[in-house]
Amino acid sequence: MSAIKMLKLDFLSVRAYIKSYILFLIYPFLFFDMGVIGIGAMCGVMFTFLAATVFSLQEKNRMERLYSAVAMPERGVVRGRYLFLAAHALTVCLVIIPLTILASRFTGRETSPAQALLAMGVAFVLFWLTAGLQAPLFFRYGYTKMRMITYAPILVIMMVPFIVFNYVVSDNTRAAISERASAIADRVSGAELAVIFFALGIIFMLVSYLCAVRGYRGAKG
């Protein structure tokens, strides 16, 4: 129950920033050429930026003091925050659906339900891989100290494929990569792979949660 209260507080905290979520969704469109998996990957990573807003606000306004003052046990803070992250993970999966439809329209390529599910799985696992790394560190050491350390690898993951795919490789190579990726996608069942990604995402989430509980206690000294 206390986790639900914390979840409500987190949503109230970021309410003024919800508009920026829409702006962030434009970015995955840059990856239309990479197919639905590229969109899924970008969405997954993008949503970690949005989810981190609450940590930034927490630090900026020193809200740990508020959390310690209100009628909520210590564990409610971490549980509630993970519900907030889980809500983002769920949202990113839902956002993938209209994005893949739009991508199909723009590129003229058909997107099967299995491919859309795979894109969701990719987004889900990348979200928890990134947010799962960030959350315990943000709880333990704070957003400002950790943001560069946790964002640097993400930026590299995001920018390198984009630069390589669009500016380094030739048109022929790009077409070959797309063809090869499609061939792999055809051979492997997208739905099966998606299930594996969802399972991996859940494992990342659970491990991260346990680390975050320790991190939050550690931050209390």
Place this chain on the structure above:
Amino acid sequence: MLKVKSISKDYGKFKLEDVSFHLPPGYIMGLIGPNGAGKTTTLSIILNFISKGAGDVSILGTDHIAGEAEVKKQIGVVFDSNVFVCDWKVMEAGRAMAIFYDNWKQKTFLEMLSLFGLDGNKKVGQLSKGMQTKLMLACAFAHDARLLILDEPTSGMDPPSRDELLELLQDYIKDGNRSVLFSTHITADLERVADYITYIRGGRVFFTGPTEELIEEYRIIKGGREDLTGDLRGKIHGLRMHTTGFEGLVSRRDVSREPAGCILERGTIDEIMIYTAREDEHK
């Protein structure tokens, strides 16, 4: 209402040691001490904002950690600076607090906003420090807290607002079931409203008890240079020599009668703090 028993915390460079005090229902206690003495650490431990090294804290007979959520329903906290999201409007801050309290009274919250002259549509970040303090206080009153914990609540307030706050606190404890613990540097406020004082020096409790007892316990001693005997010098806290004589603080247990040539004067809490702080500086 609030029992703090032998709490300690070791930060390496600073140690809070064996801090104990008891605040009964229906009273106001002032928590005083120089900067870095351990006041905020003590309040943070009570709120479980930081973990304690040792000791016990019970609020309304319940351990502050074992029954954390229940205990905190009974507590209202006013921090020394804003804890709400700066982009929130005043009404949103109230909405955020209402999430956590079943007994939240929106009517009381609105009445308090009106009393404090707070505009519900103004952003929290645009409020002055004093107004932010009033907002936190309005939230505390709106959930009918039985124990108010205030960390330097009057520091950002102008004299009329301070006066208003102190009156509110006195009204708040009138029914005999509520208490207030507040840390402050403005000791004049304490002399007006505090029934009890806990004075922390260097991480240890120097005094805890009724305010009048603290004031009665010490006297300011003044005399000529020739009147300062070796025996007397040893009993004076924060001795200050000037061209014509000396002054300092003595315990009435050490110096019960005026020594020859000296005078003993009743001091204020402020003076007691100044002399004891001076003693710490010269150690």
